[in-house]
Amino acid sequence: MWYEAVVPHLKALHIGMLLIWCAGLFALPLMLGRHDPALGQSDYSRIRRATHHSYTYVVTPAAVLSIASGAALIFARELFDLWLFAKLVGVAGLVTFHAWVGATLVRVAETEGTHTPPSPLVPTLLLMLPITAILTLVLAKPELGEIVMPEWLTTPRGIQLPFDVPSR
Numbered sequence: 237m238w239y240e241a242v243v244p245h246l247k248a249l250h251i252g253m254l255l256i257w258c259a260g261l262f263a264l265p266l267m268l269g270r271h272d273p274a275l276g277q278s279d280y281s282r283i284r285r286a287t288h289h290s291y292t293y294v295v296t297p298a299a300v301l302s303i304a305s306g307a308a309l310i311f312a313r314e315l316f317d318l319w320l321f322a323k324l325v326g327v328a329g330l331v332t333f334h335a336w337v338g339a340t341l342v343r344v345a346e347t348e349g350t351h352t353p354p355s356p357l358v359p360t361l362l363l364m365l366p367i368t369a370i371l372t373l374v375l376a377k378p379e380l381g382e383i384v385m386p387e388w389l390t391t392p393r394g395i396q397l398p399f400d401v402p403s404r
Contacts, residue, residue: 243313246308246309246312247305247309249301249305250305250309253299253302254298254306256302257302257330258330258367260290260291260295261330261363262363264287264290264295264337265337265353265360265363267286267287267290268344268353268356269353269355271283271287271344271353284344287344291337291338291341296334296338299331299334303327303331306327317377318381318382319373319378320373322369322373323369323370323374326369326370326373330363330370333363336359337359
């Protein structure tokens with residue numbers, strides 16, 4: 237197929253963007269920890285501008301490209317194993333952390349020195365959870381088996397839906 241020639245390039249793009257995204261997610265809490273109005277207005281403005289530009293022009297585009305290239309790889313390789321869906325839960329954790337960093341940046345910018353970002357230690361430790369889970373799932377590709385579902389979700393009930401289904 238034509239996409240077999242594209243897959244290695246897509247995989248390289250995905251890995252590169254994922255590395256930039258994760259490195260940025262580690263760096264941004266450290267940069268946020270430097271937001272101290274006691275530094276002086278010029279230093280505070282420089283650090284805030286650098287944090288904002290890093291988030292807006294480097295980390296967020298890397299996140300978008302990483303997610304898009306990862307989704308394209310899933311469909312190009314027709315990979316729909318259970319470990320992959322567990323990995324996507326880890327990716328959702330990275331997206332949540334990314335959004336939290338963005339919200340913290342906005343609060344720091346809008347409150348002009350009255351909002352104190354958290355110590356970088358706690359966000360860094362929290363970030364390690366989804367990254368470790370993703371790496372474990374991707375490298376080990378464990379056989380997770382079937383997801384145990386309650387019986388009432390897996391057997392037909394033999395009843396009609398509580399609304400009319402439109403016919404075509």
